[in-house]
Amino acid sequence: MKIATYNVNGVNGHLPVLLRWLEETKPDIACLQELKAPQEKFPEQALLDAGYKALWHGQKSWNGVAILSRHDQPVEIRRVLPGDPEDSHSRYIEASVGGIIVGCLYLPNGNPAPGPKFDYKLSWFNRLTAHAADLLASKQPVVLTGDFNVMPTELDVYKPESWTEDALFRPETRQAFATLMAQGWTDAIRKLYPEEKIYTFWDYFRNAFGRNAGLRIDHFLLSPPVSHRLTAAGVDRQVRSWEKTSDHAPVWIELSV
DNA sequence: ATGCCGTGGAAACCACGA
Numbered sequence: 001m002k003i004a005t006y007n008v009n010g011v012n013g014h015l016p017v018l019l020r021w022l023e024e025t026k027p028d029i030a031c032l033q034e035l036k037a038p039q040e041k042f043p044e045q046a047l048l049d050a051g052y053k054a055l056w057h058g059q060k061s062w063n064g065v066a067i068l069s070r071h072d073q074p075v076e077i078r079r080v081l082p083g084d085p086e087d088s089h090s091r092y093i094e095a096s097v098g099g100i101i102v103g104c105l106y107l108p109n110g111n112p113a114p115g116p117k118f119d120y121k122l123s124w125f126n127r128l129t130a131h132a133a134d135l136l137a138s139k140q141p142v143v144l145t146g147d148f149n150v151m152p153t154e155l156d157v158y159k160p161e162s163w164t165e166d167a168l169f170r171p172e173t174r175q176a177f178a179t180l181m182a183q184g185w186t187d188a189i190r191k192l193y194p195e196e197k198i199y200t201f202w203d204y205f206r207n208a209f210g211r212n213a214g215l216r217i218d219h220f221l222l223s224p225p226v227s228h229r230l231t232a233a234g235v236d237r238q239v240r241s242w243e244k245t246s247d248h249a250p251v252w253i254e255l256s257v
Numbered sequence: 258a259t260g261c262c263g264t265g266g267a268a269a270c271c272a273c274g275a
Contacts, residue, residue, distance in 0.1 A: 009274085010264050034274085036265060061265050062273070109275060149275070162258085168275060203275070204262040215275075247263080247275085 001098055001255045003029040004236075005145040005218055007106070007201075007248035011035040011064070015043055017245050019050050025236060027252060028070050029097055031104035032056075033147045034246075035064025035090075042066065059090035065104045065146070067095045077101065083127035091124070100226065101135065105146035110167030118167050121149070125176040129183070135223065136183055142223035144185065147248065149217055150177045152187070155197060156216035168217060186227035188220035188253045193233075200235055201248045209240055218251045229255040 004027035008014050011032060022030065030052070035042065039058035047054050047068060055074040056066035067074045074095035081092040091106045105128065110121030135142045151169050154160040163169040181187065189198055199214025208214065222230060232254035240249040 013264055034264090109273085111275065163275095166275070201275070203260085206259095206261065217275080244263095 001029070001257055002027045002252055003031075003102070003143060003145070003220075003255065004250050004252040005031040005033070005104070005147075005220065006250040007033040007147045007218060007246060009034050009036070009246040009248065011037050011066070012041065012043060014244060014246050015046060017239065017242055019046065020242070021236065021239050021250060022050050022052065022068075025250070025252070026070065029074075029102060030068040031102065031145050032066040032068065033064070033104070033106040035059075035066060036062060037064055055093060055095050057090040057093045063090045063106055065090060065093045065106055067093060067097065067102055067104050069097050071098065074102070081105075081124070081127050082131055084123070087124070099141065101138075101140050101142045103135070103142065103144040105144065105148070107147065107149045109149050110173065113165070113167040113170055121167060122172060122176060125173075125180070129176070129180045132180055132185070132221075133183055136185075139225070140223070141225040143226055143253075144221040145219065145251075147217060148177065148219050150174065150219075151215050151217055152177050152181075152190075152219075155195070156199075158197075158199070158213045158215070168215070181221070184224060185221040186224075186230070188222055188227075188230055188233045189216070189251070191227070191230060191233075198235060200251050202240060204247050218248060220251065220253050222253075226255065231256050
């Protein structure tokens with residue numbers, strides 16, 4: 001079973017690329033972030049025609065997350081990260097699909113830091129960590145995936161020294177990620193490729209993709225019952241080279257059944 | 258060192274992204 005995650009940076013603006021990627025790589029489950037579309041403007045029919053049933057939580061202009069399945073309809077568990085009734089951003093959706101609990105997330109960017117946006121990032125991270133502990137305690141097979149907006153280590157940044165003050169790489173952010181991982185999650189890419197420079201995002205400008213000036217910020221976190229099923233993982237780098245593409249590339253894992 | 262590009266929505270610019 002193949003599960004993928006992809007920050008599409010506008011599900012309608014980049015729909016042709018999304019459909020081409022689904023057609024070419026055929027993930028069984030796909031998690032999307034940055035839909036940038038209100039609930040009623042999600043391209044449900046185009047995805048159904050492509051063979052995918054969807055569950056989504058849209059928002060006008062920004063954010064927005066979705067879970068797609070080639071097989072059974074994803075069964076919604078929640079569409080809000082617990083812990084803050086005032087939080088109006090669509091950044092989390094969770095479903096039972098293919099016998100796995102899939103949490104699809106779009107963690108706040110947090111820049112500029114310090115400041116209120118960075119505070120929001122860290123507080124969102126704390127809520128995620130609290131919820132992740134509950135998920136682990138359930139002993140269920142769980143996959144937490146999406147755009148974490150964190151480069152966990154220097155290996156995950158093309159030029160670490162120029163990112164130390166950035167919200168994606170500040171010590172507080174990396175510490176928050178480390179605290180989450182210490183609960184017992186497995187970083188799928190790092191389990192299989194502990195030493196390789198692997199990126200999932202390249203800026204649109206300064207020829208970032210051509211220079212491979214990238215970041216690894218889209219991650220797959222696997223609970224113990226899932227991590228022992230991991231057989232392969234990778235990044236669909238070629239998608240980033242297509243016309244009218246997202247600034248992120250899809251990431252995927254393969255699980256034994 | 259830097260939103261230099263790109264999306265979406267409103268308004269012909271602005272917010273936001275990493």
